[in-house]
Amino acid sequence: MPTVIPPATTDATPAVPTPLVVARGVVMRYGAGALTTGVLQGLNFTAHAGEFVVVVGRSGSGKSTLLNLLGGMDQPLAGEIRVGLARLTEMSEEQRARFRRRTVGFVFQSFNLLPTLSVAENLALPLALNGRASALRITEMLARLGLSDRAARYPDQLSGGEQQRVAIGRALIHAPPLVLADEPTGNLDEDTARQVLVLLCEMVRETGSTLIMATHSHEPRALADRVLRLQHGQLRTEQ
Amino acid sequence: MKLLLLRASARVLWQHPWQLALALMGIATGVGVVAAVQLTQRSAQVAMADAQRSLVGPATHRIEARQGWLDEALYVRIARALPALSLAPVVHGAVQVGPAAGEFLSLVGIDPLALSAAADGAEEGTVGGQWTALVGRSDTVVMARRTAHRLGLRRGERLHIRSAAGRRSLEIIDLLDSAALTDTLLVDLASAQEILHRPGVLSAIEVAVPTGAAGAKLAAQVAALLPANAQLDSIAGRITTNQELTRAFNTNLTALSLLALMVGMFLIYNTEIFLLLQRQALFAQLRALGVSGRELTVLLLGEAALLGLVGSVLGLVLGLGLAHALLRLVAQTVNDLYAPTAISAVALPPALLCGVLVLGILTTVLAAALPVLEALRSTVRRGLVVRPDEPHEAAQRHSFRRLAYAALALGGGFLLWPSRSLIPGFAALWCALLAGALLLPWALSTVAQRLVRALALARHPAAGLGVRLVARHGRRQGLAAAALMAASATAIAMTIMIASFRISVSDWLSQLLRADYYVGLLEPQADALPSLSAVRQRLAQLPTVGATSAVSRTRQRAAHGEVQVLAYDLPRAAQAGFRFIAGSAQDLWSHWERDPVVMISEPYAWRHGLAPGESVQLHTLNGLVRFRVAAVFRDYASEQGSIALSRRLYTQHFGAAPLDGLGIYAAPGVSADALGESVRRATAGLPLRVQRTTEVVGQSMQIFERTFAITEVLRLIALGVAIIGIIAALLAQQFERLREYGVLRALGFAAGEIARVVLAQTLLLGVVAATCALPLGYGLALVLVEVINVRSFGWTMPIVVPWPALGAAWLLAVLAALSAGLYPAWRATQVAPAAALRDE
Known part of the structure; x- marks a missing residue:
């Protein structure tokens, strides 16, 4: 039976009854010996269903590492991470893979669309993995993204903005409870970045997903429910 | 500056030791097989020549009696x-x-x-x-x-x-x-x-x-x-004759070893593409800094030559080890078919070693030249933008097809070339193989694109993705599959040829050997034994014996050189065993005992361009005599061919010859067992070989199988090189697509599903390569049987397709591809998604 973890008292977030994401005492280091770098040092974090949290911090502060840990792509050296009822820190890699396919949508800075798949196929993949293949859902998503005429194209035949829109569609098509976005506008010009950001926020709101975004940009902060700064391996609420 | 360039380039190589090792392995294996076969052949030749010289010391000539x-x-x-x-x-x-x-x-x-x-x-x-x-x-x-x-x-x-x-x-x-x-x-x-x-x-x-x-x-x-009755012969000439006898056998082995090198070339080509792709950004930066295309070409081809040198040295070491293993098989064949010779030591002639070394280096540079030129051209075109995907793959497949058609046309030209040399035959074989290899990426891509439509991603995400990977980026896999196809097609061609040969020889023996028992001298040189004529007389008196046949095998001088002459004393039943390719059996047998007529074997007719109605001239005791050729008989016993005539005619022109073999026919109503019992009793204590016909056939077929044992080994080696090629191609793909595997893991692909993506690719490669190898193998078999065999040995045979063996060859190729995918699949499952996407 999953255990309900009470909100951490030292958390930068005010206590809310039903947190979706809970991280407690998370420690992560890279390297070995004298070259060891502490990235996360006993970090605590909570995010609630439907919440939009922005994490800011300097390059190398551990933002991507945090997202990887919350998405079950990596395991912390110490501490505990729970998403919904899933205790990620107690799961095997295979269990976390199944967790990711159902629960998480990733949006990356470099889009990371699969070059061997067309736009429609990139969108179909998460549905197929969850056994929920639906041509109608793909058509709707293409229309929602404004890419209906690009369905058969391959990623290398799209502009950067179009690629990121496909990536957003792929992250949200199966309506995951948690969306993790790592610098989603980092590779885009200002106008395109704004359009992509608005699209992402709208779609997240439509699905009711929790969005945790790591970014250097100022614009997302205005749209976020909370802004946290990652510094010295700890999260602090940004005023 | 060259040193700086070399250092910059070499560091990338060192960062990919597995690819470097695979490239060296490809070169070493190909060169190793060629070296092994060459060293083995040379050792056999040296041993044969030594065997002659050891007994004669410094003698240059030998006086021998024509008979007795x-x-x-x-x-x-x-x-x-x-x-x-x-x-x-x-x-x-x-x-x-x-x-x-x-x-x-x-x-x-x-x-x-x-x-x-x-x-x-x-x-x-x-x-x-x-x-x-x-x-x-x-x-x-x-x-x-x-x-x-x-x-x-x-x-x-x-x-x-x-x-x-x-x-x-x-x-x-x-x-x-x-x-x-x-x-x-x-x-x-x-x-x-x-x-x-x-x-x-x-x-x-x-x-x-x-x-x-x-x-x-x-x-x-x-x-x-x-x-x-005495003649003087040059011994040097005899050594040459012995070496000439094994020439066709050696040529076939050389061709097979070169095939292994060709498969190795695919591997080198493959690895070279990967090594170049890894450094494409480096090349673009160097070009931006002002390094000329010529300087980069020299650098990269120099690097390929260096790889070729190291790989070839490793290949020579490998070849030496392999030569020891092959020597036993070659010695067996030489002893069975040509001359009893003790072949035990591997000869190491420096010129041969240097030649193989140069061949290895040149092959590597040749295999690397195309990807090097292509990489530099695309670097210029794309500047600093490096895209691992190849948008011009389709165009390249098109040019591959054009090259394939050119190779096919060239191969056809070689086949039509009016020559009796083996070289155009082998050149045609190589052209067909090359054409097949060049067409395979296109075939693979076509099949994969069809499958993309059939395998909906929604229902089969892993297999669907694997197929799409092949459809979009099939060039490298296509070349790896081409190596597999080349190896498999050759195996199929050899299987068809050997099966055709086996059935032809078996039919021929069963047809020819009409007697119930055969009696021969135990040793070829057992001339101290009682004469078989006396044995024949003794056996003819047995009540169990109905008839006997006899043969003397001698060598005589014909107008064009020495030839094996068979003097037969044949009862009617034995005459029925001969099968004629040209001429009339009735004409032959009606004149056989009375007139100066002979029959000649198919190889002899082919080598000397003779047909029924023409004549052969032999030096006899009565001077140079002309004999009319009445028929050409099927014969797989001698590559050089033979002339057969009646014993009566032989004695008339050459004097009495000792008998070499007897055929014993049971009297009516006598069982073969009873005949055998009485013959054995009558010859007890004499060093004679008394064998039932089935034993003779069995022994001959055993020799046949031993002759082809070495080709089996070489086929397996070529297949092994092809497997290495596929592993290399898939591993190279993983290095390139590490991020994609990371993305798949991030999307929730489980390890087993990632493995299925890789295995779906190898399965597709294997199936396409194995399937394309079937028609190609059949085509190669046609060239082997109809052209190479005729030119090598002078005999023809009907083509027999051993379907079960072909099915096994198909399955072996598919399993080889799948097994080659196991390690890359495992590696793919080990991709840590966070690490693969870390630069995010």
């Missing part, structure tokens, strides 16, 4: 007439050692003093220079250390032998280390005459004449002194 023996008075006469000439008389035969059923060894009687005198400067280990200890001791023997060891004997011990003269015991006074004298007993000449019960006669007289005009004059003087 030389009178020893001839030796005295020549020695008196030409006192300056070096002469050495020799007597040879066979003796049995150990118990009654013991093995036979060759006994050679020499005159050590005569040979010593002739052998000033004789080579170390040759007979002539050393064995004066034999003089005047009638109970002594010198033998090879290896033979003595096998028989459990040492120097000073006694060897017990049985011969025509009864039992004898010889003291072993010396042991030789010469491999060429294995299974040979050396005794004093007089002892040999005594042991073999052959007083006053010689088997041969070895003659040493100087080179040049003086030698030729002396040889002519010797020839003038010879009686009609």
Whole structure:
């Protein structure tokens, strides 16, 4: 039976009854010996269903590492991470893979669309993995993204903005409870970045997903429910 | 600056040690196989030549009787007439050692003093220079250390032998280390005459004449002194003839080894593409800094030459090891088919080693040249933007197709070229293989694109993704699959050829061997045994025997050179066993006993362009005589071919010849078992081989299988190289697509699903390669059977397709591809998504 973890008292977030994401005492280091770098040092974090949290911090502060840990792509050296009822820190890699396919949508800075798949196929993949293949859902998503005429194209035949829109569609098509976005506008010009950001926020709101975004940009902060700064391996609420 | 460039480039290589190792492995394996086959062949040739020279020392010529023996008075006469000439008389035969059923060894009687005198400067280990200890001791023997060891004997011990003269015991006074004298007993000449019960006669007289005009004059003087039934032959010519006999066999082996090198070339090409792709950004940056395309080309081709050198040196080491293993198989075939020769040591001629080294380097540079030029061209086109996906793959596949059609046209040209040489035949074979290999990426891509439509991603995410990977980026996999296809097609071609050959030989033997039992001499040189004529007479009187046939195998001089002449005494039942390719059986058999007609074997007809109605000329006791060719008979016994005539006609023109084999036919109502029992009883105690027909066929088929054992090994090696190629291609793809695997893991692909993505690709590669190999293999088999075999051996055969074996070959190729995918699939499952996407 999953255990309900009470909100951490030292958390930068005010206590809310039903947190979706809970991280407690998370420690992560890279390297070995004298070259060891502490990235996360006993970090605590909570995010609630439907919440939009922005994490800011300097390059190398551990933002991507945090997202990887919350998405079950990596395991912390110490501490505990729970998403919904899933205790990620107690799961095997295979269990976390199944967790990711159902629960998480990733949006990356470099889009990371699969070059061997067309736009429609990139969108179909998460549905197929969850056994929920639906041509109608793909058509709707293409229309929602404004890419209906690009369905058969391959990623290398799209502009950067179009690629990121496909990536957003792929992250949200199966309506995951948690969306993790790592610098989603980092590779885009200002106008395109704004359009992509608005699209992402709208779609997240439509699905009711929790969005945790790591970014250097100022614009997302205005749209976020909370802004946290990652510094010295700890999260602090940004005023 | 070149050093800087080299350093920048080399660091990338060091960062990918597995790719580097695979490239070196590809070169080493290809070069290793070629080196092994070349070293093995050379060792066999050296051993055959040594075997000849060891017994004759410095002799250049040999005097032999056309039939029977030389009178020893001839030796005295020549020695008196030409006192300056070096002469050495020799007597040879066979003796049995150990118990009654013991093995036979060759006994050679020499005159050590005569040979010593002739052998000033004789080579170390040759007979002539050393064995004066034999003089005047009638109970002594010198033998090879290896033979003595096998028989459990040492120097000073006694060897017990049985011969025509009864039992004898010889003291072993010396042991030789010469491999060429294995299974040979050396005794004093007089002892040999005594042991073999052959007083006053010689088997041969070895003659040493100087080179040049003086030698030729002396040889002519010797020839003038010879009686009609003796002839003088050049021994150097015999060594050449022996080597000529194995030429076709060697050519086939060389072609197979070059195939392994060709498969290795695919591997090198593949690896080179990967190594270049890894450094494309580096090249673009260097170009941006002002390094010219020519400088980069020189750098990269120089690097390929260096890789080729290292790989080739490793290949030579590998080849040496492999040569030891192959030597046994080649020795077996040479002994079975050509000449009894002890081949045990691998020869290492420096020129051959250097040649193989150069071949390895050139092959590597050639395989690398295309990707190098292509990479530099695309670097210029794309500047600093490096995209691992190849948008111009389709265009390249198109150019591959054009090249394939050109290769096919060239191959067709080689086939139509009016030549009897093997080289155009092999060139056609290679062109067909190359065309197939060039067409495979297109075939693979076409099949994959069809499958993309059939395998909906929604239902089969892993398999669907694997298929899409092949459809979009099939070039490298296509080339790896091409290597597999080349290996598989060759295996199929060889399978079809061997099956066709096996069935043809089996049919031919079953047809030809009509007698119930066959009787022959146990050893080819067992000329000390009672004559088979006497045995035939004895057997003919048995009530169980209905008829007998007999054959004498002799070598005679025809207008164009020496030829095997078969003198047959054939009852009607035996005549029915011959199958004719041209001419009329009725015409032949109606004139067989009465007129100067012969039948010639298919290889002989092919080699000399003869047809029924034409004639052959033979040097006989009555001078040069013309014989009409009445028919051409099917024969797989001799590559050089033979002329067959009736024994009556033979005796009329060449004198009586000793019999070499008898066929025994059961009398009406007598069972084969009863016949065998009576024949064995009648020949008990004689060193004769009495075999039932089925045993003869079985033994012949065993020799047949042994002949092709080496091709089996080479086929497996080529397949092994192809498997390495696929592993290399898939691993290279993983390095390139690490991020994609990371993305898939991030999307929730489980390890098993990632493995299925990789295995779906290898399965598709394997199935397409194996399937395309079937028609290609059949085409290659046609060239092998209809062109190469005819030109090599002069015989034809109907094509037989062994479907079960082809199914097995198909399955083997698919399994090879799947097994090649196992390690890359496992590696793919180990991709840590966070690490793969870390630069996010």
